[in-house]
Amino acid sequence: MKENFDKALELLLKHEGGYVNHPSDPGGITNLGVTKKVYEDWVGHEVTEEDMKKLTPEDVAPIYLENYWEKARCDFLPSGIDYIVFDWAVNSGVSRSSKGLQKCCGAEPDGIIGPKTLALLEGQNKRYMVEKFKEIRQDFYKSLDTFDTFGNGWTSRNNEVTEVALEMVDD
Template identity: 25%
Template structure:
């Protein structure tokens, strides 16, 4: 899947080009971009003036912050999963979960060891195996997060699991 296709999928999962505020968050979110985490995003200037940010600003944000750092991964399926989950939980978390699945040191950095372990994993197993293993690891991550802080994250657990399963459905 190209960046454009992956971006469209993420945009759909994030609710499209809409502005909203979740009850447990300190700030608003536009197209999946959380203001508190990304206060210097140029799109907030448009929103503060009551305007809709150009789609290209949203696309550039996702490419620079979430896709470009993982372009080093040659496997598109793996890259697309990391991109989609990284937008939801942070790219560092997405990479750490991948590293756990493939048996690499979970440091959140894609280096030689991680790429080697990924290649070994994919030579022993299929992409579908990776998708299944990664999805189960992701659901476990979400469940642990909600169990540790049910007041803050419990309301999101069902949606997070559904999001992970939707991704699994699309690939399997």
């Protein structure tokens, strides 16, 4: 839902944290969850490590809105489901998150949330969908080679996001 973006972004930024350059993270230099590459693509030129360290929530909000919230069609998703789809889109990509939602509702998992996926969401038990999404997300994390390094953090995030999403669900 469109009105949930600001709240979802605030919650997301708590998980994404500040500046990080972890040697095992394939994203490399990251601040507020935005990788150096994503920020360079956004601004249209190379940026320095210092530029990355100076990013603010106001700098990254439009990136999250356009590159993740809108691409994952979160404006059209029910409350709570919009948040879990957005959070995983940021964490693992819009296509992967969209496919997770499609698996939950029985749509063909093509990674694009379109009219068929949205129609299949109608009438679904939203709480069940949130719990199923959590399982799909966790199974994906467990399949990654870096689970031993990042798995505890991913699992905590998945649990926390699910808990909040369940509070947001309308039914």
